[in-house]
Amino acid sequence: MSTIHGATELRPATAKRQVYSPLEIYWDAFQQWRKRERLRAKLCQLTERDLTDIGITRGEIEYIASKRGIAMSHRSAGRHNGSAPIFMMLCSACLLVFASEARAQCTARDVLQNQLRLNKRPSPIMPQVLVRSAVDVPVWKKITVGNFSDSLALRNALNTVGCGIGNSAGEILARPTFTLSATKTNVELFAVSAAELGFETDTASLADIYARARQLGFGLAAAEVAPQLRLQYFDQPVGEFLIIGMEPIKTWNGELIILTVANGGAGLILIGQDGSADAKISVMSRFLFVRSSEASKAPTQ
Numbered sequence: 630m631s632t633i634h635g636a637t638e639l640r641p642a643t644a645k646r647q648v649y650s651p652l653e654i655y656w657d658a659f660q661q662w663r664k665r666e667r668l669r670a671k672l673c674q675l676t677e678r679d680l681t682d683i684g685i686t687r688g689e690i691e692y693i694a695s696k697r698g699i700a701m702s703h704r705s706a707g708r709h710n711g712s713a714p715i716f717m718m719l720c721s722a723c724l725l726v727f728a729s730e731a732r733a734q735c736t737a738r739d740v741l742q743n744q745l746r747l748n749k750r751p752s753p754i755m756p757q758v759l760v761r762s763a764v765d766v767p768v769w770k771k772i773t774v775g776n777f778s779d780s781l782a783l784r785n786a787l788n789t790v791g792c793g794i795g796n797s798a799g800e801i802l803a804r805p806t807f808t809l810s811a812t813k814t815n816v817e818l819f820a821v822s823a824a825e826l827g828f829e830t831d832t833a834s835l836a837d838i839y840a841r842a843r844q845l846g847f848g849l850a851a852a853e854v855a856p857q858l859r860l861q862y863f864d865q866p867v868g869e870f871l872i873i874g875m876e877p878i879k880t881w882n883g884e885l886i887i888l889t890v891a892n893g894g895a896g897l898i899l900i901g902q903d904g905s906a907d908a909k910i911s912v913m914s915r916f917l918f919v920r921s922s923e924a925s926k927a928p929t930q
Contacts, residue, residue: 670793670895672690673690735790735791735792735793735859735863735896735897735898757822757824757825758825759825759827760821760825760826760827760845761845762845762846763819763845763846763847763918763920763921764846764920766819766821767819768817768818768819769818769819769820769917770817770818770820770858770862771815771816771817771818772815772816772818772854772857772858772861772862773813773814773815773816773857773861774809774810774813774814774815774816774851774853774854774857775809775810775811775812775813775814775853776813777809779809780802780803780807780808780809783802783809783853783856783857784799784802784803784856786860787856787859787860787899790860790863791896792859792860792896792897792898792899793896793897793898793899793900794898794899794900795898795899795900795901796901797880797884797886797900797901797902798855798886798888798899798900798901800880800881800886800901801852801878801880801886801888801901802856804878804879804880804881806878806879807852807853807878808851808852808853809853810851810853816850816851816854816857816919817919817920818850818854818858818917818918818919819847819917819918819919819920820871820915820916820917821842821847821915821916821918822912822913822914822915822916823838823910823911823912823913823914823916824912824913826838826841826842826845827841828841828912829912830912831911831912832909832910832911832912833909833910833912834906834907834908834909834910835887835903835904835905835906835907835908835910836906836907838910838916839874842874842916842918843921846920846921846923847874847918847919847920847921848918848919848920848921848922849874849875849876849918849919850873850874850875850917850918850919851875852873852875852876852878852888854873854875854917855873855875855888855889855890855899856888856899858871858873858890858917859890859897859898859899862890862897863897865890865891865892865897866892867892867893867894868892868893868894869891869892869915870889870890870891870892870893870914870915871889871890871891871915871916871917872887872888872889872902872910872914872915872916872917873887873888873889873890873916873917874887874916874917874918874919875887875888877904877905878904884903885903885904885905886901886902886903886904887901887902887903887904888900888901888902889901889902890917
């Protein structure tokens with residue numbers, strides 16, 4: 630066991646770096662944290678049966694993720710026969726998770742490198758400004774839709790760049806009611822918070838937010854906008870969660886889901902959330918809408 634924990638000290642002396650800058654130390658720590666978060670997320674996505682197959686319980690996920698799986702063989706040896714093969718399976722799974730980063734553009738490291746390359750700084754926190762009309766709101770971002778033949782090609786594109794897809798979001802993308810535009814077009818998106826729509830309480834129902842947005846001249850976006858934005862927004866800042874103002878789509882179990890494009894710190898991801906009419910949404914949450922056809926025709930001041 631000492632061989633495992635001491636392996637990093639067996640490299641030739643000439644290969645050691647003599648001086649680490651504060652940025653390098655921070656980056657190394659950030660990489661380790663990112664790997665733990667990715668492992669934790671992957672393990673949490675497994676079913677109870679899958680967890681049993683690799684010899685752990687759901688209650689052990691936090692421990693294993695914090696130890697990066699090294700301590701797995703001790704803790705399970707008393708319970709499972711053949712723990713060494715199980716440990717190897719878990720290690721192989723971890724390696725697959727980490728190795729996929731080589732082809733990704735959505736990992737936390739890639740996002741940070743992209744922001745540094747573009748010299749993009751985090752957007753300052755702007756005061757909430759009450760929206761009087763959709764006509765007064767500038768375009769937040771323009772994206773392209775209608776450039777994939779089917780939803781499978783779209784999901785494959787997300788997998789190719791390594792963007793995470795939550796369980797409910799993945800189910801939505803596979804539903805027959807999730808459709809794609811037949812023609813390639815540009816879509817203008819407008820970002821507003823529920824507070825900017827005029828809500829003064831801590832939360833508001835999704836139905837009320839949608840109703841207020843329509844009154845002001847916004848329209849709901851097509852569901853396709855969510856994965857398309859995920860593919861066209863690699864420089865999303867950490868901590869930003871953008872809810873797509875869209876008609877909810879039912880899962881196989883009948884749950885209503887809307888999609889969110891997010892960067893929670895462990896990489897870029899597309900996730901689903903409660904899309905029922907009475908779902909309570911924080912008024913600080915930011916939504917992405919389109920302009921209604923009537924608002925688009927109105928003259929700008």
